[in-house]
Amino acid sequence: MLGPALRSSFPVAPPAAQFPSDCFPATMRVGRSFSPPAPPASAREAPPLVRCGSRACLWLRPRARLGAGPRGLWGQPHRGWATSLLWTSIPPSVKRGREQSFRAVPPDINKQYVGLVTLPDQVHQKSVKKGLDFTLMVAGESGLGKSTLVHSLFLTDLYKDRKLLSAEEHISQTTEILKHTVDIEEKGVKLKLTIVDTPGFGDAVNNSECWKPITDYVDQQFEQYFRDESGLNRKNIQDNRVHCCLYFISPFGHGLRPVDVGFMKALHEKVNIVPLIAKADCLVPSEIRKLKERIREEIDKFGIHVYQFPECDSDEDEDFKQQDRELKESAPFAVIGSNTVVEAKGQRVRGRLYPWGIVEVENQAHCDFVKLRNMLIRTHMHDLKDVTCDVHYENYRAHCIQQMTSKLTQDSRMESPIPILPLPTPDAETEKLIRMKDEELRRMQEMLQKMKQQMQDQ
């Protein structure tokens, strides 16, 4: 697997400029720039960067390198200094107890800059304190490996004591919605993960509208959030909106089936849909390629809007752009999940043991699991949340408000549960004016008609 290239490191400081005493530009570079001091020889060999597929991880260095640095004036660790040189991100709770190597810091470094570099850190600290949250929905027929995949993704088993239903019980089943919440903590960062499962989807004999409970659930969450947001007490709003839906497509078909199309069309404007090809270990690479192409064509044909990865900036380095391109080309991801560990080549890997070989889940040559995990968690989690908040939720909200206002204008006794902007009242005078103008126009049109007729008669 290719490791990502080193992003060109911290900006090289231009030669120190004099304090601008007579300039008044609209955009100003602040103060004097300084070049970071040459670190002592022992510290010069940088520890290896954490290599992972995500560009964000490129900049992480192991914690032990964080120097004690100058303390802030209140005794708090002055992270602005550290970040300007090392660009690490450590929640303060983790730093305690770790060995910290002391780095010599020039005494007047404080005076030469404003300290805006600390701003991202402040945001970071606040987010760590608040904790992160993410809601993921998994949908697809039973037996496609949804729970196993969730287990592999988040390394947590949500379905320990699950009883699989027998065939008779399946017949009368409707789609249910099951919510599991798990708190995951890793290196001091807390994530409240909610998995919304949809057992029974597509399992009955008659599957018409089997996605209705799911759309109702998604709408319900939007409505709940809308009410909370418009209410008076907005202190602790619970965000239960579904941020992403992993839809499992069966590998045994020839592309999308009607129930797949129906589901995706019902939900594509409400939730970010990420289609996956499940149980990809039953297909050979050429078959996977053909299936992916077929699915992509059908998605275009039916006009389904799946989640689109955002474009990367033009100033990103080539390797990142290459990775981004590969990501976009591998959609829909062909995934394999496993919650067993097997021995392969003398190492323990997560995989599936067959008589003809071992399928390694985290091997990029075997399946796209790593790509999915990187995309979902390490690079695009925040973007998924943003798109849910900014696009899907706003559409729902606008639609809801318009419905409410039209209902209110019809029924004058109803009270609005939320504050809405007043509709423009056409007052009596303007109405009269409009009517007068209309009549004038009509008269003029009649005159024109008469003149035309006269000309024709002549």
Place this chain on the structure above:
Amino acid sequence: MDPLRQSPSPCSSRPSSPKTPPCEMLGYVGIEAVLDQLKIKAMKMGFEFNIMVVGQSGLGKSTMLNTLFKSKVWKCTLPGLAMPTPQTLQLKSVTHVIEEKGVKLKLTVTDTPGFGDQINNDKCWNPILGYINEQYERYLQEEILITRQRHIPDTRVHCCVYFVPPTGHCLRPLDIEFLQRLCRTVNVVPVIARADSLTLEEREAFRRRIQHNLRTHCIEVYPQKCFDEDINDRILNSKIRDRIPFAVVGADRQHLVNGRCVLGRKTKWGIIEVENMEHCEFPLLRDLLIRSHLQDLKDITHNVHYENYRVCRLNESHVLPHGPCWVNLAPTPPGPSVAPGPSKACRQAREDSDDNEDDY
């Protein structure tokens, strides 16, 4: 990432029951990368900060702003230059984009020339309160639109730096009246201006007296005690609260001291170094405003002061008689009609002289 690397701290979730086969957690999930995504997004979007400086003329407000942001944010008025004092209090805002090491900050500075300069300074705080409430109103209107912008431009005042003249005695009645009204609507940071006219002992005595005055009149300046979230915050903030108000000196000229170039004021008896903690407390102010509490200032403005304003406005609109079709937000009454408190006690000043304090 090396898929076979053992995670140093495995994901903690519910422990596996003894019945299911134990599954070792190989590798790690990578949640902290989400924080980096947040950071990258914040860097791309840039930061916004709105600061207001209030104080009588000649106390060094503009110089202080220039020193804080190390740029010519505001044109200083030199002493001795004949500038006509404005007849009424006018508020002037200037916006700059400051960039440092890739971090962009859109800084809006609001100055209040004419504050406290008149003969009769009664109600001179009304234009300021009106301005602050106007910004809240603007944000509220943007927020309740049907199709609202992705990122609502934030013009709300995040911090108000109040300059106390260095009389050395105690807070003046004007100061007390102003602070009482403003601390309920916005984060106020009082500073002792032009502290180079006070010796260290005089500064300490003046500071203690000011703190005593603030306590007696129940004025809660930033950082407010009631918003400390956890024990670390409380420890840090009590240290800050102990030193408020900071005794600051502003300067934008550089001088040579011991071979170093420092910002300072050169007098016949020595050079006052602005960034030297032994000379004045400017570094504390700068650290508070920019390096450690900028995000906190914005958060408290958004979560507390703005919410109080919003609750008051929503309640107001229900109080008014219903129109024929709907309940809408009433048009903003003129002047500073709402002055909610940090303890969410909502008062509506119907008349200007309605200042009967209820208990907080």
